[in-house]
Amino acid sequence: MGKFLAILLGVSALAAGVGMYYLQIYGFYDEVALTPGEDVVLMPLGAETPRPIAYADFEAIDADSSPIRYRACFTTKLTPAELSQVFALSDQKDPRNAPPWFDCFDAAALGAALKDGRATAFLSVKNISYGVDRIVAITDEGLGFAWHELNQCGKKAYDGTVVGEACPER
Template sequence: MSGKILAMIVLVSAAIAGGALYYFQIYGYYYDVAAQPGRDVMLLPQDAEAPEPITYSEFRAIDADSSPIRYRACFETEAAPEALAATYMPAEAPEPLTAPGWFDCFDAVALADDLAAGRARAFIGQKNVHFGVDRIVAVTADGRGYAWNALNNCGRKTYDGTQVGEDCPPRPTAGQ
């Protein structure tokens, strides 16, 4: 009899822990990003250091403090991808990161298909939003826009343990 009770306690504990893990991974750490008109969607010009804002509307974004690459945003713009490509720095091999299912405006699979088919273009929005992380902004031909954070070369080297080169900015110390 005590073996059955012990087994039930273990199973119930495992179910509670699994449910909590699922909740925290999918919902728990995310928060809505407050819109900052004129500062939410920015692109890096080809010959400049500082990003510039582009016109946009219907901005929605989420982020989480638990990881620098959890940022996702959706917006609408009248700027054509071809016009943006003439002025702004393209993102090399952009890979949209998936968003939680409840953030339904950001479909990473459809966006990746649009990028591969040439129906969308991706640009560097801002370099080193966090150390080793760039903001990528993609715009589709029909005026939908998306933004996400992705590891840059310095970030990939830092997190895989490779020696970081001189072309990377200094890594911030704890507490900065």
């Protein structure tokens, strides 16, 4: 009876581990439906409403389980130099990792390109979800990437410190 219980416990632990891995890497993600003219937007300097930019080859994933699971890839003929004269820059240099099966989004390569100046990050949408901003990065080769990042209000809200008056209502 002891061997049976040990095997049952081992199989149960293995099944739970495989299940958790699947749910984290594959389970909650959905492809984002293409919405032409609305998928890639940037925040103009001094404005509060984002404007669309020209893009092609758009693909994105998202999950309802977390506001920071959004990742997108696209191409554009606009250069970072052109865009930086009209749209607000972001200081984000460390994009969040995407699941390994979402091939177009390589966070390590994008982070290196952002740090050495081969890519530029822009603010896309402020507070797309409470405390979360959408960031768009464009490389010199015309590749574009988008992800969600916690802003100052989000960092405060999730680490338990007082949010303060500077943050919007939930």
